[in-house]
Amino acid sequence: MITRRQLPKGLVLLALAAVYTPASVDGKCVMTQTCVNPDNVPDYDKCIPEAHPEPQEPQAMTGGNWPRVVGGGKCISDADCSDKGRCLDSACVCRQDGMTAGPFCDQFAIQCPAYTASACCSWQQNQAMAENFKLLASVFAKNSAGGCDACAANLMKLWCGLVCSPEQDQFMQLAHAWPSTRYRPDPLTGNERVKVLELVVALDKDFTCAVFDSCKNTAMASMAAAMKSSLGFLNYQMQVGAVGHGEYMTMQFNASRDRSFDTSVLKCSNYSNVATMRATLPTQAQLLESIVSKSMDDKQCPCGACRATCDTHNSGRSHVHVVDNPISMFAGFSTKLVTAVYGLLVVFLIVWKKWKSR
Numbered sequence: 001m002i003t004r005r006q007l008p009k010g011l012v013l014l015a016l017a018a019v020y021t022p023a024s025v026d027g028k029c030v031m032t033q034t035c036v037n038p039d040n041v042p043d044y045d046k047c048i049p050e051a052h053p054e055p056q057e058p059q060a061m062t063g064g065n066w067p068r069v070v071g072g073g074k075c076i077s078d079a080d081c082s083d084k085g086r087c088l089d090s091a092c093v094c095r096q097d098g099m100t101a102g103p104f105c106d107q108f109a110i111q112c113p114a115y116t117a118s119a120c121c122s123w124q125q126n127q128a129m130a131e132n133f134k135l136l137a138s139v140f141a142k143n144s145a146g147g148c149d150a151c152a153a154n155l156m157k158l159w160c161g162l163v164c165s166p167e168q169d170q171f172m173q174l175a176h177a178w179p180s181t182r183y184r185p186d187p188l189t190g191n192e193r194v195k196v197l198e199l200v201v202a203l204d205k206d207f208t209c210a211v212f213d214s215c216k217n218t219a220m221a222s223m224a225a226a227m228k229s230s231l232g233f234l235n236y237q238m239q240v241g242a243v244g245h246g247e248y249m250t251m252q253f254n255a256s257r258d259r260s261f262d263t264s265v266l267k268c269s270n271y272s273n274v275a276t277m278r279a280t281l282p283t284q285a286q287l288l289e290s291i292v293s294k295s296m297d298d299k300q301c302p303c304g305a306c307r308a309t310c311d312t313h314n315s316g317r318s319h320v321h322v323v324d325n326p327i328s329m330f331a332g333f334s335t336k337l338v339t340a341v342y343g344l345l346v347v348f349l350i351v352w353k354k355w356k357s358r
Contacts, residue, residue: 027058030055031199032049032120032125033047033049042245044195049125049247051179053179056120060117065108067101067110070100070109071094073103073104075092081105098283099131113281114160114280120166132159141288143302150267150271152285154215154266157263157264157285162249170259171201171260172199180198188240188243196243199249200249201261202254202261204261207263212229
């Protein structure tokens with residue numbers, strides 16, 4: 001019999017490491033959605049995201065109504081391609097709009113390709129994100145019209161990460177006991193009783209500041225005092241902007257980087273590096289004007305939009321301070337103004353959609 005005293009010291013250490021090294025913790029899913037709101041119009045009660053009673057395993061984006069291909073279905077006329085594509089040489093060719101997929105162009109394209117192999121989002125959530133990303137791009141994108149393509153892409157990446165990341169339980173938790181639903185008013189529509197799933201999300205400080213830097217001088221971000229800070233800006237998107245679709249997320253900083261959401265960010269002052277990572281961006285972000293451009297000279301937003309808020313986003317992040325009584329989310333918020341802007345955008349999208357269908 002060989003005793004521990006007889007074993008070489010190196011083998012003893014290896015044996016102890018094998019015994020005491022904790023197993024790696026795999027990510028789990030906190031929420032999902034199993035219903036669809038046609039045309040992404042919320043019903044305010046029946047169809048909203050829902051919390052899992054217990055964290056679930058992430059799944060690949062396959063099966064169900066996840067698309068396997070984009071076009072290629074046999075056709076005789078354009079009508080066989082769901083009016084979202086053309087029938088060329090007896091095969092459907094879908095629109096390249098970042099939303100359309102399926103052999104007959106009747107499905108929604110995968111919005112978050114970075115998570116295709118393992119994701120927490122359902123195909124129903126993918127469909128909702130497709131519609132929401134279209135609106136998001138119209139509000140925050142286009143460098144030449146008061147927006148910033150880097151900002152729009154970063155916000156899409158944030159949504160993709162929050163909804164689809166296979167490590168959702170590492171940065172997201174229920175705000176209340178399961179099922180963690182409450183009723184809240186929707187400032188954008190005036191509806192006083194909207195059922196929402198309430199969640200708390202921990203964000204990395206540097207990531208939050210970098211996203212804010214890319215968005216803070218866009219036309220939309222200048223509309224309310226509540227959007228003048230990094231957390232205020234993102235909370236506005238995840239609360240005021242999302243409550244009508246059944247979600248209410250409270251964003252906060254977490255001292256532990258391992259327990260907070262973080263991902264790469266496109267810098268608005270120069271995002272020419274996007275050329276090497278474009279395929280991993282959200283599908284609609286890949287089609288933004290300056291991102292799809294082959295030129296490197298247009299991959300920057302107006303200079304005034306790129307002054308850093310949080311220094312250079314390094315050195316321990318001690319420059320970001322969290323106060324006990326922050327400014328209210330609705331400070332400076334004008335319901336009439338924001339409702340009017342969103343209303344005009346909706347009207348524009350409806351008119352544009354009808355014009356495109358001619």
